[in-house]
Amino acid sequence: MKKIQLIVSLLFVSVVNAQSLTDGQLRGSIEIDAQTYRHDSLIGAPAVPEKMGLNSFAQLDYTNGKISAGIRYEAYENALQGYDARYNGQGIANKYLRFADSTIDVTVGDFYEQFGSGLILRSYWQYQLGVDNSIDGVRLKYNICKGISVKGVIGHQRYYWGEGAGIVRGVDGEINLNELIPHWDTIKTKIILGGSFVSNYQVPDNTTYNVPGNVGATAGRISINNGGFSFYSEYAYKINDPSVVNNYIYKPGQAFLLRTGYSTKGFSFSVSGESMDNMSFKSDRTATKNDLDINYLPTLPRDETYQLAQIYPYATQPNGEMGVDAELRYTLPKESVLGGKYGTELDAEVSAINALDTTNLNDLNTNRLGYSVNYFGVNSEIYFNNTTIELKHKFSPKFRMILQYVDEAYNKDVIQQEVGYQIVHCNIGIFDGYYRIASSNTLHFEFQELLTKQDQGNWAFGMAEMNFGSNWFAGLLDEYNYGNPIANQQIHYYTITGGYTKNALRVSLGYGKTRSGILCVGGVCRQIPASDGFSLSLTESF
Amino acid sequence: MKGAYKIIGAGILMIAAASCDKITNPIIATTKYSALPNTPPDHVTHTTDSTITKVLLEDYMGHFCTNCPAAVSAAENILKSPVGNQVVSMEVNVGFDADTAGEVGAPLVPPGLPDTAYKVNYITPAGTAWDNTLVNSINEGVPQGMVNRIYYDGNWSEDLQYSNWGTVVDSIAATPQLASITMADSCWIKQQIFGTQVTVALKNAPAPNYSYYLQMVLVEDSVLDWQTSGSTTIQYFVHRFVLRSAINGPWGDAINFQSANLPITKYYTFNSASFRYNNAAITTPPAVPARLFNMAHCYVIAFLYQRSNGGTHDYYVLQSQILHL
Numbered sequence A: 001m002k003k004i005q006l007i008v009s010l011l012f013v014s015v016v017n018a019q020s021l022t023d024g025q026l027r028g029s030i031e032i033d034a035q036t037y038r039h040d041s042l043i044g045a046p047a048v049p050e051k052m053g054l055n056s057f058a059q060l061d062y063t064n065g066k067i068s069a070g071i072r073y074e075a076y077e078n079a080l081q082g083y084d085a086r087y088n089g090q091g092i093a094n095k096y097l098r099f100a101d102s103t104i105d106v107t108v109g110d111f112y113e114q115f116g117s118g119l120i121l122r123s124y125w126q127y128q129l130g131v132d133n134s135i136d137g138v139r140l141k142y143n144i145c146k147g148i149s150v151k152g153v154i155g156h157q158r159y160y161w162g163e164g165a166g167i168v169r170g171v172d173g174e175i176n177l178n179e180l181i182p183h184w185d186t187i188k189t190k191i192i193l194g195g196s197f198v199s200n201y202q203v204p205d206n207t208t209y210n211v212p213g214n215v216g217a218t219a220g221r222i223s224i225n226n227g228g229f230s231f232y233s234e235y236a237y238k239i240n241d242p243s244v245v246n247n248y249i250y251k252p253g254q255a256f257l258l259r260t261g262y263s264t265k266g267f268s269f270s271v272s273g274e275s276m277d278n279m280s281f282k283s284d285r286t287a288t289k290n291d292l293d294i295n296y297l298p299t300l301p302r303d304e305t306y307q308l309a310q311i312y313p314y315a316t317q318p319n320g321e322m323g324v325d326a327e328l329r330y331t332l333p334k335e336s337v338l339g340g341k342y343g344t345e346l347d348a349e350v351s352a353i354n355a356l357d358t359t360n361l362n363d364l365n366t367n368r369l370g371y372s373v374n375y376f377g378v379n380s381e382i383y384f385n386n387t388t389i390e391l392k393h394k395f396s397p398k399f400r401m402i403l404q405y406v407d408e409a410y411n412k413d414v415i416q417q418e419v420g421y422q423i424v425h426c427n428i429g430i431f432d433g434y435y436r437i438a439s440s441n442t443l444h445f446e447f448q449e450l451l452t453k454q455d456q457g458n459w460a461f462g463m464a465e466m467n468f469g470s471n472w473f474a475g476l477l478d479e480y481n482y483g484n485p486i487a488n489q490q491i492h493y494y495t496i497t498g499g500y501t502k503n504a505l506r507v508s509l510g511y512g513k514t515r516s517g518i519l520c521v522g523g524v525c526r527q528i529p530a531s532d533g534f535s536l537s538l539t540e541s542f
Numbered sequence B: 001m002k003g004a005y006k007i008i009g010a011g012i013l014m015i016a017a018a019s020c021d022k023i024t025n026p027i028i029a030t031t032k033y034s035a036l037p038n039t040p041p042d043h044v045t046h047t048t049d050s051t052i053t054k055v056l057l058e059d060y061m062g063h064f065c066t067n068c069p070a071a072v073s074a075a076e077n078i079l080k081s082p083v084g085n086q087v088v089s090m091e092v093n094v095g096f097d098a099d100t101a102g103e104v105g106a107p108l109v110p111p112g113l114p115d116t117a118y119k120v121n122y123i124t125p126a127g128t129a130w131d132n133t134l135v136n137s138i139n140e141g142v143p144q145g146m147v148n149r150i151y152y153d154g155n156w157s158e159d160l161q162y163s164n165w166g167t168v169v170d171s172i173a174a175t176p177q178l179a180s181i182t183m184a185d186s187c188w189i190k191q192q193i194f195g196t197q198v199t200v201a202l203k204n205a206p207a208p209n210y211s212y213y214l215q216m217v218l219v220e221d222s223v224l225d226w227q228t229s230g231s232t233t234i235q236y237f238v239h240r241f242v243l244r245s246a247i248n249g250p251w252g253d254a255i256n257f258q259s260a261n262l263p264i265t266k267y268y269t270f271n272s273a274s275f276r277y278n279n280a281a282i283t284t285p286p287a288v289p290a291r292l293f294n295m296a297h298c299y300v301i302a303f304l305y306q307r308s309n310g311g312t313h314d315y316y317v318l319q320s321q322i323l324h325l
Helices: A003-017 B003-016 B068-080 B125-135 B162-173
Strands: A025-036 A053-066 A067-076 A087-098 A105-111 A137-147 A150-159 A169-175 A192-201 A214-224 A230-237 A253-264 A266-279 A320-331 A344-354 A358-360 A371-373 A382-394 A400-412 A423-438 A441-451 A457-470 A472-480 A492-502 A505-514 A517-521 A524-528 A533-542 B043-046 B055-061 B086-095 B144-147 B177-190 B195-204 B211-220 B223-229 B232-239 B242-246 B253-255 B265-269 B298-307 B317-324
Touching: A105 A150, A169 B086, A320 A382, B043 B317, B055 B068, B055 B125, B055 B162, B055 B317, B068 B086, B068 B162, B068 B223, B068 B232, B086 B125, B086 B211, B086 B298, B086 B317, B125 B144, B144 B162, B177 B298, B177 B317, B195 B211, B195 B298, B195 B317, B211 B265, B253 B265
Parallel strands: B055 B086, B086 B242
Antiparallel strands: A025 A053, A025 A533, A053 A067, A067 A087, A087 A105, A105 A137, A137 A150, A150 A169, A169 A192, A192 A214, A214 A230, A230 A253, A253 A266, A266 A320, A320 A344, A344 A382, A358 A371, A382 A400, A400 A423, A423 A441, A441 A457, A457 A472, A472 A492, A492 A505, A505 A533, A517 A524, B043 B177, B055 B144, B177 B195, B195 B265, B211 B242, B211 B253, B211 B298, B223 B232, B298 B317
């Protein structure tokens, strides 16, 4: 590993030396996030021996003509609470060298790649989640002719400061019919077909089961666009892949994804559906959580951004789920009765995700297929139901607001792997306003309330944030669990924050309490433990 | 261009054809007591107390660790306490402080000690795997410990300071039994082998999305060997229930529970050229050197734990059991 890092570092230096720096372009970004920790048994903030944590990285990318190279240095001293402590330490986490022209594109080192929507391969870095499943190896992209391209990857995935046990290999091909077929480039309907195959090899070393060394998965996809109409569908199949995640069953995995919609000025409508069955695909059969995921299972519901709407976020269930999502957006025209002077935006979204309709085969001592699935049936077990209605309205050049209402049913036992909560029903109301006091002073304020008779009961949230001039800002927020059935848990989680921004630089300092929970981005989640202390954040890019 | 098509097409077909292993017979066949002698065993022992909650206490330590004797004392005090019969204790040697003398990077041996001091390697692959996944002694240092591998916080969430062991043991020992483990050991001294029959059952129905594993390990009690204690070195420190080897790998065997109270029986054998036998009273120097395993002091520990794909219930030990060979 260190040898590879050295070689790539030397190559990087060679590239920089071989051609004048002024001929190329150097880009970079830096982020530092630090937090102090104070033991607070009331909110469940643990005693952290080192008293503080720090996550940081610096990314440098240099491009000169067809050659590019980059490195990313990361330091976790120690990792912030909620991030896996196996990140503790520092070093070069990512390095690559790339050659790309109009025909061929070769990368050696660490790279990120996605086939289709990621159902059988997606390597990505999500700093906020602590997810980095980059592939350390070789990637080749080749444009065979106009309209046909293929790419192949091979390598080991990043596993904190080491590498996963499996060797990931994959190929993906894409055909753009409008580019390939003569005269189709002028027709309005655009069609792209794609197919991919990914395989992982891991030594079959289980003493109880005959586990497969090579696990393969394949997928096919089609994309059709015509003006405002769009259609995308993908199907994936994975051969027997017994693992800790699926309790070592040998049932093949399947996933089906469909997205279609229509949009025009001021109006859009989309419908999505999906079915996932036993589709966890990792490069180590003993890995759990977000470790060593080869694929990515997209989630249907939106990523919530408001504080109380994030209390019950959805996490994709790789072992099985079936869901639909529909969203309608409409802008009431300006100067109309309901649209007002500036127009009004309406957004309504409905999501429903249930368990698969399965039948237990009771064959764990023989074939270990585990269960059968009726893909045309609907299991009554709810995982997640969400209805969100949002209204955005601008009253004047000085004042605009967003109103949101959320009705949600959340299977906490399944989604958060807890016991005894079952379905949590909640209603959330949100008011989000912006008032411009002067040309360089805007007050941003939010009021939110979550009502539920279950789990931790009702919550209220208030926030006020003000910017002073174009550079400075300060804010105060309080999240209050006033409905907690346990009296001493009716806690105010307050935070005071302030900071400075200039161009791409943003520095902020805060102090406050954070409730425990989970943070999800795109259906991928991590635990957030309760904390009490100061936080410092810095981001810069150039 | 046609050549490029052929090469790429052939490459894709080659990868696709070579990269899938279809398994038709998932379970590896095992034969009951296949490796054991046909002669009657020298000893047969049975568990008699499978109806109480038994808590697993793991003490992660090293012979160069200055504070580890205090943790060993804490574990001994728990074993002597009113809930002592509900505790299965184990010393797990890990990391830098468990390196052997003279090893590159190992702590330096104080001058004047014999060449044999700190030379026994107690580090095991299983202990190292548990440490790397659950304890993180490389950053947290030793002594560290776990009680039933219970979850505490977000980072290396299961490790626990020895000053807190007693409280946690007491609280878990008072909870209802989650599973039962009964064992029978048969030991052949001359052949340096033993066999274990283990029967496990869940008290409640298996939880959805959870998987269950049975871990079997061999420990040796009263191992007399070097140990640093503060600024002094002790030549014959009494190490208690030292992990010698995992019998079924670092993470055990998956157990496929179908329902509550439905017992499942597994069979294990273990042999080692390091086995000796001396059941005389403990003396200094010991009759069997620490580098060898005295079967008369050996025990088999079994514990049943669960996996939940992350979360606060992952790795939690439902029940433990210990049986003298």
